Amino acid sequence: xxxxxxxxxxxxxxxxxxxxxxxxxxxxxxxxxxxxxxxxxxxxxxxxxxxxxxxxxxxxxxxxxxxxxxxxxxxxxxxxxxxxxxxxxxxxxxxxxxxxxxxxxxxxxxxxxxxxxxxxxxxxxxxxxxxxxxxxxxxxxxxxxxxxxxxxxxxxxxxxxxxxxxxxxxxxxxxxxxxxxxxxxxxxxxxxxxxxxxxxxxxxxxxxxxxxxxxxxxxxxxxxxxxxxxxxxxxxxxxxxxxxxxxxx
Amino acid sequence: xxxxxxxxxxxxxxxxxxxxxxxxxxxxxxxxxxxxxxxxxxxxxxxxxxxxxxxxxxxxxxxxxxxxxxxxxxxxxxxxxxxxxxxxxxxxxxxxxxxxxxxxxxxxxxxxxxxxxxxxxxxxxxxxxxxxxxxxxxxxxxxxxxxxxxxxxxxxxxxxxxxxxxxxxxxxxxxxxxxxxxxxxxxxxxxxxxxxxxxxxxxxxxxxxxxxxxxxxxxxxx
Numbered sequence: 001x002x003x004x005x006x007x008x009x010x011x012x013x014x015x016x017x018x019x020x021x022x023x024x025x026x027x028x029x030x031x032x033x034x035x036x037x038x039x040x041x042x043x044x045x046x047x048x049x050x051x052x053x054x055x056x057x058x059x060x061x062x063x064x065x066x067x068x069x070x071x072x073x074x075x076x077x078x079x080x081x082x083x084x085x086x087x088x089x090x091x092x093x094x095x096x097x098x099x100x101x102x103x104x105x106x107x108x109x110x111x112x113x114x115x116x117x118x119x120x121x122x123x124x125x126x127x128x129x130x131x132x133x134x135x136x137x138x139x140x141x142x143x144x145x146x147x148x149x150x151x152x153x154x155x156x157x158x159x160x161x162x163x164x165x166x167x168x169x170x171x172x173x174x175x176x177x178x179x180x181x182x183x184x185x186x187x188x189x190x191x192x193x194x195x196x197x198x199x200x201x202x203x204x205x206x207x208x209x210x211x212x213x214x215x216x217x218x219x220x221x222x223x224x225x226x227x228x229x230x231x232x233x234x235x236x237x238x239x240x241x242x243x244x245x246x247x248x249x
Numbered sequence: 250x251x252x253x254x255x256x257x258x259x260x261x262x263x264x265x266x267x268x269x270x271x272x273x274x275x276x277x278x279x280x281x282x283x284x285x286x287x288x289x290x291x292x293x294x295x296x297x298x299x300x301x302x303x304x305x306x307x308x309x310x311x312x313x314x315x316x317x318x319x320x321x322x323x324x325x326x327x328x329x330x331x332x333x334x335x336x337x338x339x340x341x342x343x344x345x346x347x348x349x350x351x352x353x354x355x356x357x358x359x360x361x362x363x364x365x366x367x368x369x370x371x372x373x374x375x376x377x378x379x380x381x382x383x384x385x386x387x388x389x390x391x392x393x394x395x396x397x398x399x400x401x402x403x404x405x406x407x408x409x410x411x412x413x414x415x416x417x418x419x420x421x422x423x424x425x426x427x428x429x430x431x432x433x434x435x436x437x438x439x440x441x442x443x444x445x446x447x448x449x450x451x452x453x454x455x456x457x458x459x460x461x462x463x464x465x466x467x468x469x470x471x
Binding site: 077130133136137140143144147148149153156157159160161163164165167168170171172175176179180 | 394397398401402404405406411414415417418419421422425426429445446449452453456457460461464467468
């Protein structure tokens with residue numbers, strides 16, 4: 001990925017096509033196996049355990065997009081290359097999308113397990129609330145971008161906000177939820193998943209599902225970056241934006 | 250220029266300008282007083298639980314800071330003095346000076362708002378030491394985050410209302426642990442009982458201050 005700034009497009013086409021094929025096949029398989037496969041019958045969870053194949057990979061994709069966005073923000077501060085800013089922005093957009101999907105799938109899951117019979121959709125479970133705050137932070141990131149006119153300033157200021165927000169995220173996602181009572185797995189110092197939690201039959205769907213959703217996030221991300229790059233190229237008077245200069249620090 | 254002398258000079262400059270107009274301090278205090286009076290009217294004479302009282306106090310502090318602390322960097326750009334500062338001082342001196350000044354403002358805000366709050370809602374503090382400690386730690390974290398973000402927002406054209414939008418989600422960890430520790434202080438629990446919250450406050454202040462010092466160079470230098 002790092003050498004791609006020197007080619008005409010910031011995305012390698014052959015890699016993209018390969019991943020696209022794999023993701024289409026795997027995701028189809030995951031959807032079919034996720035809804036039709038057999039799962040262990042447990043009280044309360046019952047059929048809703050199938051949501052594991054969709055809810056959890058959403059969060060993995062969100063985390064991956066967050067890390068990618070922060071990484072490219074840091075690289076942008078070092079080099080000032082436009083493509084880094086575009087990558088950071090599009091990764092943040094992907095984080096918003098997958099975070100939103102993660103919250104929706106989580107809400108549905110909680111409604112029919114934890115809050116079954118109460119009709120409550122949202123009851124301030126710490127993980128839920130903190131995830132909502134994370135989305136607010138990324139919303140603020142885009143508002144800040146829109147408030148700055150000069151592209152160079154915009155990229156730098158937004159990158160600083162992004163990195164600063166990343167510093168507070170461990171508090172939101174790992175420290176505070178462990179201090180509060182929660183029904184969500186992963187409280188009280190235990191990891192969200194241990195080796196014994198997951199039935200072997202479900203692993204055959206869950207692990208490919210994680211990879212497939214990460215691949216899907218990557219596909220969306222690279223396509224957004226490509227689109228943003230082409231837009232810049234059309235707007236700039238002398239063709240494509242300049243390639244990455246040598247770091248000056 | 251010597252680093253300490255530079256930072257101290259920035260602090261003294263800000264303090265002197267502030268003492269001439271008293272704009273920032275008066276806005277901050279009047280906002281906090283207004284909000285507290287509104288809360289007192291809205292709640293009425295019935296006693297409220299310690300949790301609600303702690304939450305209200307922290308909400309007032311956070312909103313007052315997010316509204317009142319945005320001025321200092323905006324004033325440098327509006328008065329065209331930013332370039333002069335950039336020529337004569339390093340970025341970290343500016344940040345340290347502004348941070349110190351903002352810490353003074355937040356300290357004043359915290360003392361006055363808490364005093365009025367205790368007076369209006371007539372609540373006694375069970376363990377004053379824990380109460381003061383929580384507020385002090387919270388004030389440090391609040392100042393660090395607000396100072397860096399106000400420098401960011403000063404570069405944006407929108408200005409004013411942007412700061413709360415960016416600031417409040419980042420301050421959620423501070424709010425949650427601050428409210429938790431304050432509630433325990435109000436009902437008179439010991440230091441040890443609030444250890445998780447206090448450690449989170451210390452960690453939050455440390456992490457955000459370090460990140461702010463590192464990142465401020467990129468905001469300030471062109």
